[in-house]
Amino acid sequence: EIVLTQSPGTLSLSPGERATLSCRASQSLSGSYLAWYQQKPGQAPRLLIYGASSRATGIPDRFSGSGSGTDFTLTISRLEPEDFAVYYCQQYGGSPKTFGQGTKVEI
Amino acid sequence: EVQLVESGGGLVQPGGSLRLSCAASGITFSGYWMHWVRQGPGKGLVWVSRIDKDGSSTNYADSVKGRFTISRDDAKNTLYLQLNSLRVEDTAVYYCVRDANGYFDYWGQGNLVTVSS
Numbered sequence: 001e002i003v004l005t006q007s008p009g010t011l012s013l014s015p016g017e018r019a020t021l022s023c024r025a026s027q028s029l030s031g032s033y034l035a036w037y038q039q040k041p042g043q044a045p046r047l048l049i050y051g052a053s054s055r056a057t058g059i060p061d062r063f064s065g066s067g068s069g070t071d072f073t074l075t076i077s078r079l080e081p082e083d084f085a086v087y088y089c090q091q092y093g094g095s096p097k098t099f100g101q102g103t104k105v106e107i
Numbered sequence: 108e109v110q111l112v113e114s115g116g117g118l119v120q121p122g123g124s125l126r127l128s129c130a131a132s133g134i135t136f137s138g139y140w141m142h143w144v145r146q147g148p149g150k151g152l153v154w155v156s157r158i159d160k161d162g163s164s165t166n167y168a169d170s171v172k173g174r175f176t177i178s179r180d181d182a183k184n185t186l187y188l189q190l191n192s193l194r195v196e197d198t199a200v201y202y203c204v205r206d207a208n209g210y211f212d213y214w215g216q217g218n219l220v221t222v223s224s
Contacts, residue, residue: 045211
């Protein structure tokens with residue numbers, strides 16, 4: 001099973017600042033099969049990024065993904081108030097599909 | 108409007124059973140693999156089970172293998188999860204999700220299952 005480790009656990013920032021979230025895989029993800037999701041309290045997760053760097057439909061361009069192999073990054077260029085949430089990475093290059101433990105972006 | 112609407116959750120005693128349903132509307136259901144993902148109280152996301160496009164192949168997390176059964180009825184645009192021999196550690200919000208190509212593009216609103224005596 002591929003283990004995903006996200007860091008930091010919590011990121012304390014202000015609106016307008018840049019957020020950089022990390023996701024490290026225990027083994028290389030062929031094809032950059034990594035996705036990012038955003039989850040707000042009481043809501044289901046929402047797909048942000050797939051294929052490590054492709055934005056899902058309707059996702060603002062302040063969200064960007066990068067990386068390959070074992071190291072991946074989600075960047076939010078300028079935080080908006082609605083961006084404060086928990087972010088999860090997920091790999092789909094191996095079975096079973098696994099998620100990271102999440103990074104909370106808080107004010 | 109795209110919707111995956113789960114139902115069937117609730118409070119059950121250890122050892123009991125429940126059947127979760129997930130009704131799809133506004134999206135294509137048939138032709139896609141479907142999954143269940145759960146999230147324990149205050150915890151992260153955990154994949155539970157998946158079913159392929161025509162229901163001929165299924166997989167389960169080790170923690171639920173032999174106790175949970177996933178199925179689908181494409182004529183009704185509905186996904187199911189039968190939960191048997193429930194344990195306290197199965198307490199979670201259960202999400203049905205559509206598999207776009209390995210990643211999950213549509214999520215239901217979640218359905219809480221509480222296992223407690």
